[in-house]
Amino acid sequence: MLALPLAVGAQQAGKVYRIAFLGASSPALESGPIAAFRQGLRELGYIEGQNIAIEYRWAEGQYDRYPAFVAEAVALKVDVIVTEGTPAAIAARDGTRTVPIVMAVIGDPVAAGVVSSVARPGGNITGSSSMSPEIDAKRLELLKELVPGVSRIAVLWNPANPNNRARIPTMQAAAKSLRLTLELVGAGDSEQLEKGFGAIVSARSQALIMESDLALLARRERIVDFATKRRLPGLYAYREFVEAGGLASYAPSYPAMFRRAATYVDKILKGAKPADLPVEQPTRFELVINLKTAKALGLTIPQSVLGRADELIQ
Secondary structure: OOHHHHHHHOOOOOOOEEEEEEEOOOOOOOHHHHHHHHHHHHHOOOOEOOOEEEEEEEOOOOHHHHHHHHHHHHHOOOOEEEEEOHHHHHHHHHHOOOOOEEEEEEOOOOOOOOOOOOOOOOOOEEEEEOOOOOHHHHHHHHHHHHOOOOOEEEEEEOOOOHHHHHHHHHHHHHHHHOOOEEEEEEOOOHHHHHHHHHHHHHOOOOEEEEOOOHHHHOOHHHHHHHHHHOOOOEEEOOHHHHHOOOOEEEEEOHHHHHHHHHHHHHHHHOOOOHHHOOOEOOOOEEEEEEHHHHHHOOOOOOHHHHOOOOEEEO
């Protein structure tokens, strides 16, 4: 209570900062991360309607909307643009070289060409990367632990997401070392997803894994319903799939990353240059397991895996 007035007072008197937030899916799907972002801002003394205003724009999985969103943000003369995901960051980079950009989350910002390096981003972009070089191998290893004897795995990915495209070779290399066969299933839209389901059945895949993509998150109920009907154990990139009935998820803590985005915004509003703020990489990963789904699939989760789980859904 004592700190808040001091934090607010540190801002320019009477100044209302404007932030453009470019979301990949929808407010309903993003309620958790957005709540974490807003809470982070409040803790730093930014109160919506008083000294800060947030302009939300939602792509709803249609990434070709981003260039228009960026143009609109520039026209509104926002103080900062906050992006979610690789396509949004690329569109923001292409749309302005002057407005500061904070990446709430991105895959590999160097590979995507939005920063020069994580230590010295350069330009007008910085933020947090969800990229961990080992995450694809760890997900495959975890799936092997969850489903003993698995050898053929279907991989859901979005060809329209540059981060997905860049990471597929890494996943294939990891699969080779683990003696796994991957069936790549591009699912950027509803039509591709339906065809992909047919490809998974034809390939006789024994399990399902997915790359991080919010367009796929928006279709989680269809994906989980398919996996349930085909009795396919699935390891997903978002906990929402597990809450919807999927087997497990392993991913960075996205709420923690969105809270961190608020810190970047604060530093920039106080005069810091994005070029001088290193891109941070995740330090916290979460494993969530749905025990009810495991039982329905006839799987016994090893104690070694249960002991590593951050949350068990009964």
